[in-house]
Amino acid sequence: MPRGDKSSYTDKQKRQAEHIEEGYEHRGVGKAEAERRAWATVNAETGGGKKSGSGRGKAENHAPARKGGRMGGAAAAHRPAAARSASAMKAAATRRRNAEKRG
Secondary structure, three states, X not given: OOOOOOOOOOHHHHHHHHHHHHHHHHXXXXXXXXXXXXXXXXXXXXXXXXXXXXXXXXXXXXXHHHHHHXXXXXXXXXXXXXXXXXXXXXXXXXXXXXXXXXX
């Protein structure tokens, strides 16, 4: 099986990668980079291609998917207030509040 072959991935993993890739492309990441990041995320979540058989499954780790949501808006939060979106302003406020809680 050559490197990069996706035949050992389940249909669900392929759908996940496609959806993640579309999200990256929507945010302006290039096609090749978006695909690379998408498969890296799927691999981190599911442990790579799945093989059939009883007892061979492992629990999924959803931390890589959550990471992207937490990081969203960070760049926009540093722009002047007039150029910021509402979500960026909310992200900045949340970061300030969390920083105050930490001390």
